[in-house]
Amino acid sequence: MTQPVAMPAYDRTKLKPGIVHIGLGNFHRAHMAVYLDDLFAKGLAMDWAILGAGVRAGDARMREALMAQDCLSTVIELDPSGHVARRVGSMVGFIEVQPDNAALIAAMADPAIRIVSLTVTEGGYYVDPATGAFDPAHPDIVADGANPLRPATAFGAILAALRLRRAAGMVPFTVMSCDNLPGNGHVTQAAVVGLARLYDAAFADWVQANVAFPNGMVDRITPATGPRERAMAAKFGLGDDPVPVTCEPFRQWVLEDNFPAGRPPLEAVGVTFTPHVHAFEAMKIRILNGGHAIIAYPGGLMGIEYVHEAMAEPLIAGFLDKVERDEIIPIVPPVPGTDLGDYYTLIRSRFSNPEVADTERRLCLDGSNRQPKFIIPSIADSLAAAKVPRGLILESALWCHYCAGVADDGSVIEPNDPNWDRLQAVARAAAQDPAVWLGMEDIYGAVGRDAAVIACFAGFLRDLGARGTRAVLADYLQG
Structure with missing residues (x-):
């Protein structure tokens, strides 16, 4: 007998993107x-529905899967007490994925679109990573700068659409990052x-002055989809869905209220609007994402597959507790x-949820991008306070x-x-000369040149x- 599934509690035909x-x-x-x-x-x-979009080849496969099920x-x-399934109907279409992003640009140029949001990792x-600043020399960016009418990146497509809107005298849309980055709006x-500055300085100045980029903090642990997740969907009678989530x-969303073109009233469903997003994101990035890194690599080295299993290992759980309480939480701003103590208790319980079955390998992924954001800033702040954070x-x-x-x-x-x-x-x-690891300037910066860090790391x-x-x-x- 299949378990019940909650369907959208509204008439989707009334939705408009x-x-x-x-x-x-x-x-x-x-x-x-x-x-x-x-x-x-x-x-x-009801006029704030989502049009899905993508700029990579893999996005075309997602489009095919979702369009086959009416974008549900x-x-x-x-939940440890039982699984709850729903079919989410807030997306009403998925724009064709094209190399030059022509369809995406046309969709964003439509005056009905007032927000363009992103999760691009x-x-x-x-x-x-060495400077923390935008890299205009990246080959993808150089290519879009040389060919702005046929951009391959999301940012190039956004600029092409903004240029069309400006030419038509339309209000620019708000650009909202939903990625897990400090100051994601600024980034x-x-x-x-x-x-834009690579090919039109005046246009770049216009974008700087007229387009809103609100900062936001997002949080929800969401494992990758594999056979286990598809088997769960099958128990709800949804075995034909190749991409269940x-x-x-738990979920949390904290946003700056900076939406000149308008926004949906998300505060009605639990979103926090505040000018203090930076404080929330520092808390989350240092305590949660930093915590993930702390339990990831010992678990990976010890052959532990799942995060909740790592939390059940006293050495790893003890390591997490000691580093969080002695080195991270004391330097997180209010x-x-x-x-913050209650927040860490919540994080610890979330990591320990056996139903999520998040993997240690997922947490270990992409350290070259994650470490400079989640761990190294905490080391730097400790050094600035004249402390050597041995656990970090x-x-x-x-x-x-x-x-x-x-x-x-x-x-x-x-x-x-x-x-x-x-x-x-x-x-x-580094097995012979540990300092060469810390010498990766693009990752460690000044932290990697600190004598106390070098000595502690080498040991x-x-x-x-x-x-x-x-x-x-x-x-x-x-x-």
């Missing part, structure tokens, strides 16, 4: 799409304006209306040891980073190579 969203991965469909689904169920803002997404909340904003603005029950430095040594590509039991760790070849070569060289890395993860964690926890 007001948002183009670029990047229809699992997170978007379990987060922003769900908030809008809840809003439409209240009979509100299966979302299964993984942390690494999709063309940020130079998006830098990418869009920086690309599973997620934890957050309005939030107790140990986390960095664990990442290095993981990237060498051999687990503690001798098994091979398969490539797990866009820059894996480089990282593996440097990690293996941990050599100890990991000689004695293994368990022994090193045990020694760290014993002080």
Whole structure:
């Protein structure tokens, strides 16, 4: 007997698009799409439905899957007390994915579209890790700068549509990042304006002055879809859905109220609008995302598959507790209306949810993009306070040891980073000279040149190579 599925509690024929969203991965469909689904169920803002879009080849496969099911997404909340499934109906179409993005540009030029939102991953904003600034020399950006009428990137398409709207005397849409980046609005603005400046300085100035890029903090743990998730969908009679989404029950969205072209009343469904987004995002990035990194690499080296299993390992859970309470939480700035200790308790329980079955390998993915955002700033802040954060430095040594590509039991760790070849070569060289790992200037910057960090890192890395993860964690926890 199949379990019941909640269907959209509104007439989808009454929906009209007001948002183009670029990047229809699992997170978007379990987060922003769900908030809008809840809003439409209240009979509100029916002219703010989503048009899906993408700029990569993989997006075309997602388009095919979703269009075959009338753009409905299966979302299964993984509460330990039982799974709850719903069909989310807030998306009403998916723009054809084209190499020159002509259809996407035309859709964004439509005056009915007042927000263009993005989930293009942390690494999709063309940020130079060494400087933290937009990288105008990236080949993708150089190509779009040379051919702005046939752009291949999301930012190039956004600019082409903004140029059409300006020529027609239309109000520009708001550009809203939903990616997990510090100051994601500022980062998006830098990418869009920086690309425009490559071919039209006056237009870049107009974008800078007239287009809104609100900052936002987003949060919901959403594992990748695989056989387990498809089997769950089948239990609800949705076995023909190739792209179901599973997620934890918790979700959070914090936004700056900076939408000159208008916005849906998302506060009616739990979104927090505040001028203090930076405080919320610092809390989340340091405590949650930093926490993910802390448990990821020891679990990966110890052969642990799932995050909740890592949390059940006393050495890893103890490592997380000690680093969070001694080194991260004390340097996180205050957050309005939030107790940081209570927030960490919530995070810890979320990590321990066995129903989510998030994998350690997913948490280990893309450290070259994530470490400079989630871990290294906490090290830098500790150094500025005249403290050497041994636990965070140990986390960095664990990442290095993981990237060498051999687990503690001798098994091979398969490539797990866009820059894996480089990282593996440097990690293996670091076994003889640990300082070469910290010498990756684009990742570590000034932190990697600090003498105390170098000495502490070298000791941990050599100890990991000689004695293994368990022994090193045990020694760290014993002080």
